[in-house]
Every structure is written in structure tokens, then in C-alpha cells.
Amino acid sequence: MIAIAHELLEAAVARMPEDALTPARKAALAHFATSGFPAVRDEDWKYTNLRHAVELSNAWLGNEVVASRESNMTAAAEQAVKAITESIDAYWIIVANGIATVDAMPDANDLQSNGISITKLSQNGNVAAMIADDPMTSFNAALLQDGLQVRVHPSADPSKPLAFMFVDEATQSDLSQARLIIDVGVGAMIDIIEAHVSIGPDAQFANTVIQLDVADSARVGFVRIQERADSHIQVGKLIADLHGDAYFDYASFDFGGSLIRNDVAINIMEPGASVNLNGLYLAAGKQHIDNHTRVDHRVGPSQSREEYRGILGGDSQCVFNGKAIVHKGADGTDAEQSNHNLLLSETAEIDTKPELEIYAEDVKCAHGATVGQLERSALFYLRSRGLDRDEAVQLLTRAFAARILTASPIAEVHAYIGQKTDQRLDALIHGNAQ
Amino acid sequence: MLEINKLKTTIGDAEILKGLSLKVNAGEVHAIMGPNGSGKSTLAQVIAGHDDYIATDGTVQYDGQNLLELTPEERAREGVFLGFQYPVEIPGVNNAYLLKAAINAKRRHEGQSEVDAFEFLQLAREKMKNLDMDPSLLNRGVNEGFSGGEKKRNEILQMVMLEPRLAILDETDSGLDIDALKAVAKGINAMRSPDRAIIVITHYQRLLDYVEPDFVHVLSEGRIIRSGDKTLAQQLEDKGYDWVREAASA
Numbered sequence: 001m002i003a004i005a006h007e008l009l010e011a012a013v014a015r016m017p018e019d020a021l022t023p024a025r026k027a028a029l030a031h032f033a034t035s036g037f038p039a040v041r042d043e044d045w046k047y048t049n050l051r052h053a054v055e056l057s058n059a060w061l062g063n064e065v066v067a068s069r070e071s072n073m074t075a076a077a078e079q080a081v082k083a084i085t086e087s088i089d090a091y092w093i094i095v096a097n098g099i100a101t102v103d104a105m106p107d108a109n110d111l112q113s114n115g116i117s118i119t120k121l122s123q124n125g126n127v128a129a130m131i132a133d134d135p136m137t138s139f140n141a142a143l144l145q146d147g148l149q150v151r152v153h154p155s156a157d158p159s160k161p162l163a164f165m166f167v168d169e170a171t172q173s174d175l176s177q178a179r180l181i182i183d184v185g186v187g188a189m190i191d192i193i194e195a196h197v198s199i200g201p202d203a204q205f206a207n208t209v210i211q212l213d214v215a216d217s218a219r220v221g222f223v224r225i226q227e228r229a230d231s232h233i234q235v236g237k238l239i240a241d242l243h244g245d246a247y248f249d250y251a252s253f254d255f256g257g258s259l260i261r262n263d264v265a266i267n268i269m270e271p272g273a274s275v276n277l278n279g280l281y282l283a284a285g286k287q288h289i290d291n292h293t294r295v296d297h298r299v300g301p302s303q304s305r306e307e308y309r310g311i312l313g314g315d316s317q318c319v320f321n322g323k324a325i326v327h328k329g330a331d332g333t334d335a336e337q338s339n340h341n342l343l344l345s346e347t348a349e350i351d352t353k354p355e356l357e358i359y360a361e362d363v364k365c366a367h368g369a370t371v372g373q374l375e376r377s378a379l380f381y382l383r384s385r386g387l388d389r390d391e392a393v394q395l396l397t398r399a400f401a402a403r404i405l406t407a408s409p410i411a412e413v414h415a416y417i418g419q420k421t422d423q424r425l426d427a428l429i430h431g432n433a434q
Numbered sequence: 435m436l437e438i439n440k441l442k443t444t445i446g447d448a449e450i451l452k453g454l455s456l457k458v459n460a461g462e463v464h465a466i467m468g469p470n471g472s473g474k475s476t477l478a479q480v481i482a483g484h485d486d487y488i489a490t491d492g493t494v495q496y497d498g499q500n501l502l503e504l505t506p507e508e509r510a511r512e513g514v515f516l517g518f519q520y521p522v523e524i525p526g527v528n529n530a531y532l533l534k535a536a537i538n539a540k541r542r543h544e545g546q547s548e549v550d551a552f553e554f555l556q557l558a559r560e561k562m563k564n565l566d567m568d569p570s571l572l573n574r575g576v577n578e579g580f581s582g583g584e585k586k587r588n589e590i591l592q593m594v595m596l597e598p599r600l601a602i603l604d605e606t607d608s609g610l611d612i613d614a615l616k617a618v619a620k621g622i623n624a625m626r627s628p629d630r631a632i633i634v635i636t637h638y639q640r641l642l643d644y645v646e647p648d649f650v651h652v653l654s655e656g657r658i659i660r661s662g663d664k665t666l667a668q669q670l671e672d673k674g675y676d677w678v679r680e681a682a683s684a
Contacts, residue, residue: 376486381522381576384482385532385592386510386539395535399526399575 002054003036008061013142015064020122021144028132028141035135047319047351048261048290053233056205057139060175072096077169077199084195084225087416090163093118093148097168098176098206100148115156115188118148121181125149129181131211136235136263140177140209147179154185154215161221161410163193166208168232170200179209184218191221191410194238196256198228205233212240212248216270219247221409225417227256230285237263245272249409252308253417254281254289255424264293268302268330279308280404282424283316283348284431290319297325300360301332309404310341311397312348313428323355324365331362339369342400344393344428390429397425435460435631436481436501436600441492442656443473443480450476452656453492458600461628465642465667466635468653469675474635475519477653478604482516483509496600510536511543513599517589517606519635524576529588532576533558533595540596561594564624566617583614590621601625602633607641619644639671652678 013029016022037054038045073081073096085092091106091114100120111118119125126149132141150162168176184190192212198204206228214220220240228234234257240248254260266275281289295304310318324335337354354367374396382392401421408414436458443451450473458464468474480487481494483506494501501509524532538548562569565587577585586606593601606618622645625632634645642650642664650666651658654675659682660666670678 375522377522378524380484380506381518381524382527382532383506384484384510384516384518385536385596386507386543387532387535388507388539389505391535395527395532396524399524402526 002051002058004054005058005061006033008058009142011064012061016145020125020127021146024127024130024132025142025144028138031132032135032138032142035138037139038135044292044321047317048259048288050235052203052259053205053235056174056203056233073167074169074171074199077167080197080199081165081167084197084416085163085165088161088163088193088412090161090193090412091116091158092163092165094165094167095148095178098178099145114158114160115153116158116162117151117153121147121149121179126181126183129211130179131209131239136207137209137237140179140207143175144177144179147181150180150182152182152184152188152190154187156185156188156190158190161191161193161412163195166194166196166206168198168204168206168228170198170202170204170232174202174204176204176206178206179211181211183213184215184220186215186217188215188218190219191223191412193410193413194222194224196226196228196234198232198234200229201231203231203233206235208234208236210236210238212238214240214242214246214248216244216246220249222248222250223408223410223413224250224252224262225413225420226252226254226260226262227420228260229256230287231258233257233259235261237265239265239267240275241267241269242273242275244270246270247273248275250275250277251404251408252279252291253420254279254283254291255420257287257289259288261290262292264291266293266295266304268295268297268299268304271299271301274303275305276409277304277306277308278404278407280401280421281308281310281318282401282421282428283310283312283314283318284424284428285314285316287314287316288318289316292319292321294323294325295335296327297330297333297335298327300330300363301334302330303334304336306337307404307407308339309401310339310350311344311401311425311428312341312350313344314431315345315347317349318351320350320352320369321355322353322367323357324367325357326360326363326365328359330360333360333363333365335363335365337367340400341369341371342397343371343373344397393429394425397429398422401425435497437493437495439493439495441480441494442490443476444488444490445476445486449490450656451480454653454657456651456658458631458633460599460631462648463626463632463634463645465647465650466633466653467637467639467650467667467670470637472653473656474653475604478516478519478602478635481602482506482514507539511540515593515596515598515601517593517601517603519604519608521577521585521589523578523580525578527576529574529576530555530558530572533572533592536592536596558591558595561591565591565621566613567591582609583611586610586618587614587621590618594621594625599629600631600633602635604635605637606634607636607638615641616644639667642667654679654682
């Protein structure tokens with residue numbers, strides 16, 4: 001494993017303009033220095049090698065790029081963004097190369113009247129809340145130019161989802177850090193969308209952190225749509241703290257990327273909270289998609305449900321690791337995880353591991369994983385009715401994905417992700433992905 | 435229409451059909467009877483084109499073309515229909531969608547335009563009524579959670595909608611109560627026509643009380659050992675398969 005060029009990293013952090021984030025950057029840098037990038041010898045990174053991400057980071061650090069406060073998108077990037085933002089009706093906030101473009105923000109008064117306020121993290125944010133306790137979150141914090149602080153007011157019930165578009169363009173920056181801190185007030189109900197696109201033939205590496213704090217009795221629907229370009233790397237982490245009776249309903253869709261690692265860490269902090277996690281990954285060619293989820297049941301009663309499904313073709317490699325930890329005293333925990341995979345080629349690979357760690361007495365837990373191919377009997381049945389092979393495969397794979405597509409908690413995205421799934425499956429089946 | 439000549443078929447290492455010959459003309463209804471393991475379902479699957487079944491010798495001609503060279507979907511579009519003994523449950527694939535896709539695949543093959551959505555629904559509802567089928571089954575996953583009788587009726591529904599030229603019904607009567615049996619028989623009888631052939635594969639004589647065959651064949655150990663008219667079915671019912679086997683080996 002090649003290491004990060006630490007002197008260059010230190011110099012880059014020192015070069016960043018002095019602002020409210022400066023102490024946090026320095027602390028994060030110090031933390032990162034103790035670990036460096038995760039290596040495949042770390043159990044959590046066993047199947048995902050960040051070597052290319054380190055190379056890209058070193059190259060970027062070597063260029064001594066001066067942090068810019070604004071980021072402009074080219075027409076190509078704008079077009080890629082519009083393909084999504086014009087298909088899904090939401091309050092869209094564009095985060096380009098890690099930097100929120102303030103000009104493109106939805107009208108602040110409109111947001112305000114829907115109970116949402118957004119500021120730069122450096123201006124009015126809770127910088128102290130910034131999590132930097134593992135290699136990738138501390139790398140993010142050390143190089144973070146600025147983040148966004150989102151506050152959803154108590155009892156707010158916005159009329160549209162709040163959506164964040166993370167767009168990266170290799171010609172502008174081959175390394176980017178983005179961070180959102182979202183506090184959802186007591187009793188609020190909100191839908192949040194996290195979308196990813198990227199542009200450009202050159203390699204790039206984006207590192208994203210989203211922190212959510214969901215107050216008592218609040219409900220959050222959350223959909224992640226990842227369609228980065230096939231030469232691009234992204235590592236993302238979503239951390240959600242759930243308070244009393246809070247409900248977090250999450251669905252993740254991976255369509256693109258060369259190497260994608262997405263971590264979801266849920267902390268059940270108070271009784272009555274529940275979480276529903278769903279994921280779908282469609283991988284073709286040489287794509288590598290790694291989904292790690294971890295639910296910490298710190299107290300009971302609480303409930304977690306999880307189902308991820310994957311359809312893999314070509315030489316793709318996917319990883320699923322779903323961990324539920326039931327802490328001592330978290331009685332009344334009900335946790336269930338499953339992961340199902342469909343392999344369409346002989347060279348595709350899935351490494352799956354649902355895990356349970358139970359330290360409490362009165363719990364109900366179940367987990368399971370399956371890896372299989374299309375059912376031959378179903379394929380023959382459809383063909384015996386006159387459907388050609390490809391059409392039958394498309395129908396059966398779509399049916400396999402349907403459970404996750406319909407589980408998506410945000411109505412506004414249904415049509416879009418359905419259409420995207422069809423496109424990806426088509427490419428996957430016909431072997432001409434992207 | 436269908437001419438099978440000395441067909442040998444294997445699945446895995448086992449030879450199931452051991453030189454089977456059968457000729458079926460348009461307008462005829464044939465019943466193939468035989469004990470379990472005699473090769474009845476293998477015959478049905480090999481005609482429909484399941485690739486687990488390998489034809490090692492002999493020929494199958496359908497309307498003058500070599501049927502064994504066609505893919506399962508080509509056979510279906512050419513008018514071959516298999517009613518499955520165990521219809522497959524396919525959750526997530528809509529029953530109406532499959533029915534329409536099947537009809538359109540055939541229509542495209544015949545150079546016709548796709549079926550009108552409204553007309554399709556009207557026709558499907560009418561045919562379902564004739565079969566005493568709950569119309570809501572159209573909007574479920576294919577055979578998903580269907581009862582045994584509903585699955586078999588769904589096979590018959592597909593048949594009457596697709597209007598095949600050669601229909602093979604593999605133990606469509608098994609597991610049916612008397613009402614379902616009558617409904618299924620009604621569906622089959624409605625299909626009888628001078629330019630269509632029907633092969634009914636069955637273990638029991640019961641269905642043949644309602645669907646009167648022109649010919650009855652007894653299949654045993656991969657060969658047809660006796661053929662006759664409908665009275666053969668009655669004799670089998672009275673005397674059992676051992677009677678034919680003994681007569682054949684004598």
C-alpha cells in the first residue's frame with residue numbers, strides 16, 4: 001500500500017485560508033496522521049483497495065492547488081446535473097467539486113417558509129459537531145474548504161424533498177471533499193435526496209460525509225442515487241443519530257462509478273427509534289461497489305430492518321457488509337438483515353457478510369444472504385411463451401430489483417430510478433455498460 | 435403437423451425416451467397416458483425446447499421444419515404451446531404483462547401490429563370469465579401465490595389467448611377438483627378446430643371423460659407401446675398399466 005505524502009498534506013492544510021474551520025482541520029489532520037488511509041489489512045476494508053485514491057490524492061497535493069471558494073461547472077457538467085434535477089421535483093442544492101454553489105441555491109425565503117435553513121458550515125455552523133473519528137472522515141475534515149449546515153425546524157413538513165447534488169469534474173479538481181451536517185428538529189418530517197454525478201475522462205476521487213441528527217419523533221426519508229462516471233472513485237459516509245421514536249427510512253441506488261465505497265452508520269440513541277435500510281447495486285464491466293452498513297442499537301426497544309440486493313455482470317466485484325450491534329442493556333431490540341445477489345456472469349464476484357453482535361438478553365435478530373443465478377425454470381417458462389432470451393432476462397432481473405425499487409421512501413424519485421434501473425439492466429445484459 | 439420419428443432423449447446421463455414415434459395431424463386430439471417415469475413430461479419438454487433435455491437420435495418435424503433446431507421462443511411464435519405440469523411462479527413479473535408480451539411476440543413474428551391495450555384487456559377478461567377465473571389474477575405476479583387450480587387455469591388462459599396450432603398439455607388435470615377440471619376441459623374443448631392439434635398428457639382417464647380424444651397412446655419406458663381410440667383409456671382405467679405392458683411384451 002502506498003502511503004499518503006504527509007508533508008504535502010500538512011502543507012495543503014496550512015495553505016487553506018484561516019476561518020472557523022481551521023482548528024477542526026488541524027485536529028482532523030492530527031487524527032488522520034495516526035492512521036493514514038485504510039489498508040486491505042483492516043477488516044472493514046478487506047475487499048476494497050484505495051490505492052488509486054491515494055495516488056490521486058498525492059498527485060493533487062503535489063500540484064499545490066490553492067483552495068478556491070467558488071466552483072464553476074462546465075456546460076457538460078451542468079447538463080449531467082440537469083438530467084437528474086429536471087427529472088426529480090425537489091429543492092436542489094448543487095455541491096460542485098465539494099463546494100456548494102451559493103448562487104444556485106433555492107430561494108432562502110421559500111426554504112424558510114418550509115422550515116429549512118441552510119448556511120455555510122464556516123459561517124453559522126456547528127463546527128464542533130463535525131465528526132472526524134476514522135481515516136476517511138478525518139481526511140475529509142482536514143481538507144474541507146467548507147460544508148453546509150442544514151437545520152430542519154421542529155415540526156417542519158416541507159412540500160418537496162430537500163436534495164443535494166454532488167457533482168465532480170475531473171478537469172477542475174481530481175480530489176474533492178464535501179460535508180453536510182443536517183439537524184432535523186423534533187417532530188419534523190422531511191425527505192432528503194443525495195445524488196452523485198461526475199464528469200470527465202480523467203480519474204478523480206470524491207470523499208463525502210453526511211451527518212444527520214434526527215430529533216425525537218422526527219421522520220426522515222432518505223434516498224441516495226449514485227451515478228458517477230466509470231473512471232471515478234467515491235468514498236462516502238452517512239452517519240445518522242436517531243433519538244426517541246425517530247424513524248429513518250433509507251434507500252440507496254448504485255448505478256455508476258469505478259470504485260464506490262458507501263458507509264452507512266446508524267446510532268440508535270434513545271428508545272423507540274427505528275430504521276429501515278434498503279439498497280440496490282447494479283454493477284457491470286470492472287465496477288467495484290462496496291456497501292457497508294452498521295446499526296448500533298445502544299438502547300431498546302428499537303428496530304432495524306435491512307435489505308440490500310445486487311445484480312452483477314461482467315467482471316464486476318461488489319461487497320456487502322451489514323452489521324447490527326445490540327449493545328448491553330438494549331433489550332427489546334428487533335434487528336433483521338438480508339442481502340440477495342444475482343450473478344449474471346461467471347466472472348462477477350460478491351463478498352457478502354451480514355453480521356450480528358449481540359450483548360443484550362431480550363432481542364429478536366435474524367440475518368441471511370443469498371448468491372445465485374437466474375432461475376433456469378423461470379427463464380424457460382418465459383421463453384416458452386415466445387419472449388426472447390434477453391427480454392426474459394431483463395424481466396427477471398427487473399423483478400429481482402423491484403422489491404428495492406418499491407421500497408424507496410420518496411415518491412418523487414420512483415419514476416427516475418425505475419427508468420435508470422431499466423437502462424442499467426439493459427447495458428448489463430447486453431454487456432455494453434456505460 | 436407433428437411427426438416424431440424414433441426420438442431418443444437424455445437428461446443428464448439418463449436416457450428417457452428410447453425411440454419414440456408419434457404422428458399428429460391437424461384437427462386431432464391425442465391423449466398420451468402412462469405410468470410415472472415413463473417419459474410423458476420429457477416428451478412435452480423436448481417438444482417445447484427445454485435445453486436440459488438432449489435429443490440424441492431421431493427427428494421431430496413440425497409443419498415440415500426441424501423443430502429441434504428452433505429455440506423455445508421460436509417454437510412458441512410458430513404456434514407450439516406447452517401447458518406446464520408445474521407452472522413457474524415469477525414474483526415481480528406481472529401476469530397481464532407476460533400475457534401481452536407473449537401475444538405481441540407472436541404477432542410481430544407473423545408481421546402483425548401489436549395488440550391494442552384495451553382490446554387485450556377486454557379479451558382477457560372475457561376468457562377469464564369462461565374459465566371461472568378471478569380477474570384480479572391478471573394483476574398479480576405470474577402464478578405468484580396462485581392455488582394449484584388457479585395455476586392450471588392460468589395455463590389454459592395463456593393457451594386460449596395465444597391460439598397455438600399445436601398445444602401440449604402436461605398433466606393439466608392433476609390436482610384439480612371437479613369444478614376446476616370441468617372449467618379446464620371447457621377451455622380445451624373450445625380450442626378444438628380443424629387446423630389445430632392438441633396433445634393431452636395425463637396419468638388418469640378422468641380428464642378424458644370431458645375431453646374426448648381421437649387417439650390414445652400408452653407410453654412406457656420411453657416408447658409408445660400401444661395406440662388405440664378412446665376405448666383404450668377406459669380399458670386402462672379398468673385393467674391398469676400392467677395389462678398393456680404384459681400384452682406388449684407377450
